Amino acid sequence: MSTRRMTMAQALVAFLVVQRCQRDDVSEPLFAGVLGIFGHGNVAGVGQALQQDGRLRYVLPRNEQAMVHTAVAYAKQRNRLQTWACTSSIGPGATNMVTGAAVATVNRLPVLLLPGDVFASRRVNPALQQLELPGRPEATVNDSLAAVSRFFDRINRADQLPASLMEAMRVLTDQAETGAVTIALPQDVQAEAFDYPAELFEPRSWRIERPPPAPQALADAAALLRSARRPLIVAGGGVLYSDASAALRELAAVTGIPVAETQAGKGSMPYDHPCALGALGATGTRGANLIARDADVVLAVGTRLGDFATASRTAFQHPELRLIGLNVAGYDAHKLGALPLVADARAGLGELAAALAGHHVDPGYGEVVAEHVRGWDEEVERLTAAAEGPPTQAQVIGAVNRCSQPRDVVVCAAGSLPGDLHKLWRTRDPRGYHLEYGYSTMGYEVAGGLGVKLAVPDREVLVMVGDGSWLMMSSEIATAVSEGVRLTVVLIDNHGFGSIGGLSRSLGSDGFGTGYEQRVDFAANAASLGAICERAATVAELEAALGRARDADRTSVIVVECDASRGVGSYESWWDVPVAEVSEMPAVQRARAGYERERERQRPLLGPTGDGNG
Numbered sequence: 001m002s003t004r005r006m007t008m009a010q011a012l013v014a015f016l017v018v019q020r021c022q023r024d025d026v027s028e029p030l031f032a033g034v035l036g037i038f039g040h041g042n043v044a045g046v047g048q049a050l051q052q053d054g055r056l057r058y059v060l061p062r063n064e065q066a067m068v069h070t071a072v073a074y075a076k077q078r079n080r081l082q083t084w085a086c087t088s089s090i091g092p093g094a095t096n097m098v099t100g101a102a103v104a105t106v107n108r109l110p111v112l113l114l115p116g117d118v119f120a121s122r123r124v125n126p127a128l129q130q131l132e133l134p135g136r137p138e139a140t141v142n143d144s145l146a147a148v149s150r151f152f153d154r155i156n157r158a159d160q161l162p163a164s165l166m167e168a169m170r171v172l173t174d175q176a177e178t179g180a181v182t183i184a185l186p187q188d189v190q191a192e193a194f195d196y197p198a199e200l201f202e203p204r205s206w207r208i209e210r211p212p213p214a215p216q217a218l219a220d221a222a223a224l225l226r227s228a229r230r231p232l233i234v235a236g237g238g239v240l241y242s243d244a245s246a247a248l249r250e251l252a253a254v255t256g257i258p259v260a261e262t263q264a265g266k267g268s269m270p271y272d273h274p275c276a277l278g279a280l281g282a283t284g285t286r287g288a289n290l291i292a293r294d295a296d297v298v299l300a301v302g303t304r305l306g307d308f309a310t311a312s313r314t315a316f317q318h319p320e321l322r323l324i325g326l327n328v329a330g331y332d333a334h335k336l337g338a339l340p341l342v343a344d345a346r347a348g349l350g351e352l353a354a355a356l357a358g359h360h361v362d363p364g365y366g367e368v369v370a371e372h373v374r375g376w377d378e379e380v381e382r383l384t385a386a387a388e389g390p391p392t393q394a395q396v397i398g399a400v401n402r403c404s405q406p407r408d409v410v411v412c413a414a415g416s417l418p419g420d421l422h423k424l425w426r427t428r429d430p431r432g433y434h435l436e437y438g439y440s441t442m443g444y445e446v447a448g449g450l451g452v453k454l455a456v457p458d459r460e461v462l463v464m465v466g467d468g469s470w471l472m473m474s475s476e477i478a479t480a481v482s483e484g485v486r487l488t489v490v491l492i493d494n495h496g497f498g499s500i501g502g503l504s505r506s507l508g509s510d511g512f513g514t515g516y517e518q519r520v521d522f523a524a525n526a527a528s529l530g531a532i533c534e535r536a537a538t539v540a541e542l543e544a545a546l547g548r549a550r551d552a553d554r555t556s557v558i559v560v561e562c563d564a565s566r567g568v569g570s571y572e573s574w575w576d577v578p579v580a581e582v583s584e585m586p587a588v589q590r591a592r593a594g595y596e597r598e599r600e601r602q603r604p605l606l607g608p609t610g611d612g613n614g
């Protein structure tokens, strides 16, 4: 057997370089590069290997949590076909990645994490930053990553590496299992030599298949849809990852079945498609939520059916509701008692379209849908139209949307912006809307925007971020500037947590602990990181600043003050946030009474009983 004598870290890097991912007729390197922050736990191992090998692009981010967001955003924008590896030192560098790992796993997005770890030999224990739990010598802080990873391993001997790498690649590229994949690398083992089999370093292609639905399940699903009087399709992120938006558009156009979108699925339909009802659920449009309420058959495609999408299980009220779960992951396909259609979204939608040939919804139902679509367009116009004076957040969204080109990408994650964007942003391209709303992580926005721009450098990337999120993590502005990556960031200063402040007031708690007393000069803050800065006091000023940002040679941050009290309402929806059952505060007691009323509409959604699902 031919072998190569290398350190464990050198072998790891040489392996990553030659991994490829393939789907349909597209084949790309699985790893776009490595994001890494060095410390004593990885500088002499992985760091030395990266420098010596030299083939992988290396980027130096400013924060380990941020670098995982960047990698995750890249993978999302590339429909899970490509990602980055992230290397950290031991201790705090590694635990800083826990939040990013959870983002990846919750959103089912592939990322490879390579935290350094304490000496496997234990000869210097305790090493700097070692946890030391008396009685558990094998425990390290990296165990916290195991809780949020789909695959977790620790390479305690150099010869363990090949088997671990093969399994890690399988999980990264398995559409049903993907998420954070962590291989912890003890710092002594990284530098140890071993005679690795030469074939480990031969190019390898990981093929992403498009599994079709089982024939009987397909027939049952088609029969359910044919029998439906008020069918609805719910489009989730899986529609986009599977590159199925054309298939969905076609199915909707031919059958007239309306489509509502989750946060991850927004963009599956162009906003002006006659069947596009827009956002569903807690942050949904009036039309989508009313149609969902009365729908008798719901085809849920590529969605986790989280509480925002289902309005905490109040969205669907039809007494004989039947759900069909088209999902590549059996786990998701079976949710809420659905008839499971375990398949790739594009393959499944194609087969459903064939099975539904000649079928069309009742014309009366089509008219109801068309009326909702028209009505919502007017509502968006009303809320987002330009006006004089200090703008509302909806008007800011309108301005950014009007100034954008169809292929531009808007990026956001937490606060009140996601709900408003879900309702109001007019998406014209399947990949034009990038929301991290599975984990809704404050601090994702700028770091994620960087990942999106790295993934699609030919598209304009518009990051929308609240002041709270900005203060939590804006460090990657410096990375964007130093890497020559141009972002346009619109920062909404509403003096604190507009979203949670509003929620708190609606629950009787008067906004306690959600407002900033101290003003921050965000423009000066952004300028200090190297960005071009502007302040916009009106919609007209914002539009002018957006134009300049597009032509600028580096990242721009535009700060807009908004009054949090002038927010967008909610439309026929609810979100379950439990209110104190007993309280000395009358406002809380009133909120509790309202809460109990709403909870009566919650449904267990366990599916049919008896002779199965057909």
Ligand SMILES: Cc1ncc(C[n+]2csc(CCOP(=O)(O)OP(=O)(O)O)c2C)c(N)n1
Pocket (backbone or CB within 6 Å): 414, 415, 416, 417, 439, 440, 441, 442, 443, 465, 466, 467, 468, 469, 470, 494, 496, 497, 498, 499, 500
């Ligand atoms: C890391 C993290 N911590 C806490 C939260 C809970 N949370 C959700 S929105 C929000 C406030 C966000 O403030 P800001 O970015 O200013 O947006 P706004 O609510 O004002 O629109 C908080 C604290 C979160 N989503 N993420």
Ligand SMILES: [Mg+2]
Pocket (backbone or CB within 6 Å): 415, 466, 467, 468, 492, 493, 494, 495, 496, 497, 498
């Ligand atoms: Mg705010």
